[in-house]
Amino acid sequence: MRLLGLALTGEYKGLRDQTFDFTQSEDGVIALIGLNGSGKSQLLELVAESFAYLERAVREEFRARRHMPFKVELIYSALDESANTPQPVTIGVEIALDGSVSAMLQREDDWEPVTTEFIPLPRHVVGYASGLNENLQRAFLKNALQYFDVMQIRANRRKKLEGLTVDEAEVDRIEEHYFLRHRGVFEPIYRDDPIQLNERDTPLPTLKFIDYDCAALLLASLSFQPRTFFDRVFPDIAHRYPHKLVIRYDLRNAPIAPDTSKDILQLIRIVGPHSVQGLCPRTNDQEYEIHELDYLAADIVIDLESAGLRGLFENTYLGEPIRFFEKLYKIQLLGIRAWQSLDKKELRKDDFFGNVKKPLKTKLPLSITELKLQSATGELVDFDDLSDGESQLIQTLGAAYLFGRNSLFLFDEPDTHLNPEWRTNFHKHLKSAMAGTDSAQAFVTTHSPFLISSLKKENVFLVEKNDNHITSMAPVPHETYGASFEVLIKQYFGLTTAISQTAVDDITHQLHSAGLSKAEQRQWIEQHLGESMEKAYLLKRLED
Structure with missing residues (x-):
């Protein structure tokens, strides 16, 4: 998945009537x-909202209830995984002001129209925000709610x-009602005259946000990899080897799908029934007949x-950690039942761009309650006790590896x-975590010159806000690689010096x-300032 361009007609926060071109980017x-405040995160939000709306329009079981108050045009390349052998295609999509979606596919040199249901989507659009940017998370919550609504309809x-x-x-009356109201959720089987319905397979939403709960599940899904994997993906983290894992499930208040119990039962069969510690009375005969679980x-x-x-685990999940992740993640999403009713009402609106807060993990039907990590010397720590930096590396690098192919990553700082x-x-x-995934792309907002120095200028875009509070974006004019x-901090981060303003003010006062005489000035500089280009410059100026 590579986003090649996005054109906005209308206004989304500080973005207005702009085209964002990424076709020259190679990395x-x-x-x-x-x-800060230039609008970098708003561009990530717009990308997320656009793909979230597109998924709601493409998937028959999802609903686009209100159109967005602006027009968006997307051009991206993706793997068309509907074919026997996935083929790269370029897709042009227009989301009109009235909410209608039209698309064209480019195969070789020809463009051809394609109906909405056949628009290739990224396999995953993955979001992460280091701070309290709940605005980026909003688009992901919208589609997670759509998935939950389908599960609730099926359960009802x-x-x-x-x-x-x-x-x-x-x-017959119930079947006809659900067939007419929810055609995307069910498919009919005709036996003589009455309608009988089958539940259609409902894939997880394309958009997935790596919050605290999802991060623990992500690392748990990677826990069955060999130690050499963790050495390659997390080389800087001392306690990088998963040692013990506790998964808690509670299906007593969740809209359980038939495969929910099966997925938990499959896990129990792998680790053995001795690994199960009940948190409630044993199931009665009727409950056991339905779920085949000793405890709910x-x-x-x-x-x-x-x-x-x-x-x-490799045999059961075909050596693909993503399979294990998705089986548990879809159970975790059933916890959306606990969200505030008002939040759910707002999130069902395509034109809602406000803030929402996701409830705490204690209300989830599935969560990771303990994850012990081990160092090479055998020292153990809890995942919760990792430093912020260690946790951040695990979440971002782990996501890059786990979701990998045909994915778009939106990483906010x-x-x-x-x-x-x-x-x-x-x-x-x-890049190492994304190794072998040429079809993946990561957009990263950053204030770090360290990252910029690793990228060619074609992959670095400067986002600025003018006096009218309108955001603009352009490729940087000078080579950044190396x-x-x-x-870099002087060119792109508004600094005129590479030392602190406190030191600058003190130097100005003293000199x-x-x-002070020149001799006294030299003595003060040599005694009070650490080594820097500024110190060398001041001494040279006094000498001249």
Whole structure:
């Protein structure tokens, strides 16, 4: 997945009537730089909102209830995974002011129209924000809610049909109601005259946001990789080897789908029933017949050092951690039931661009309650006790590896908690995690000259806001690859010097206001200032 361009007609926050062109970018990582408040994050939000709306329009079981108050045109390349052998195609999509969607596909040199349901989407659009940017998360929550609504509709139908096998007329009425109201959720099977419905497969939403709960699940999904994997993807993290994992599920208040219990049962069969610690009374005969679980709420305690366990997971999930992640993530999404009703009402509106807060993890039907990590020397720490920088690296690099092919990553300041050495290596490690995934692309907002120095200028875009509070974006004019950090912060971050303003003010006072002779000025500089280009310049000026 590569976003090649986006054109906005109308206004989204500080963005207005602009075209964003990324066709000249070659690296899979694109950096958006600029001062605080310049609008970098708003561009990520617009990309997320556009793909979220597109998914709602493409998927028959999802609903686009209100159109967005602006027009968006997207051009992107993606793998068309509907073919037997996935083929790269270029897609041009227009989301009109009235909400209608039209698209063209380019195969070789020809463009051809394609109906909405056949528009190739990215496999994943993955979001991450280091701070409290709930605005970026909003687009992801909208589509997560759409998925939950489908699960709720399916659960409501099953509940209404329970015990109605004798009353055929009522069964027919219920089936016809759901067929007419929710054609994208169900498909009919005709047996003589009455309609009988099957539940269609409902894939997870394309958009996935890496918040705290999802981050723990992400690392848990990677826990069955060999140690060499963690050495390659997380080389800077001392406690990088998963040692113990506790998965808690609670299905007592969730809209359970038939495969929900099956996925949990599959996990229990891998680790063994001795690993299950019940959190409620055992299921009765009727509950067990439906779910085949001894408990509707329990902890599954997994010793990740257990002999043969890795092989069992590889065989069950075909050696693909993403399969394990998705089976558990779709259970986690059932926790949307606990969201505030007002938030859910707003998130169902395509033109809603306000703030929402996701509830705490304690209300989730599935969560990671304990994840022990081990160092090479055997020292153990909890995942929750990692530093902010360690956690940030695990989330971003782990996501880059897990979702990989045909994915678009929207990372809002993923390097804020990293020390200078880790910032210097961040691009290298991100590319390593994305190794072998030429079809993936990451947009990264950053204030770090370390990342910029790792990228060619075609992959660095300067975002600025004018006096009318309108945001503009343009490629940087000078080569950034290999440029010194001092040069970059002066060119693009509004600094005239590479030392602190406190030191600048003190130097100005001592050299211009204190009445010191040149000899005294030299003595003060040598005694009070650390080594810097500024110190060398001042001494040279006094000498001249």
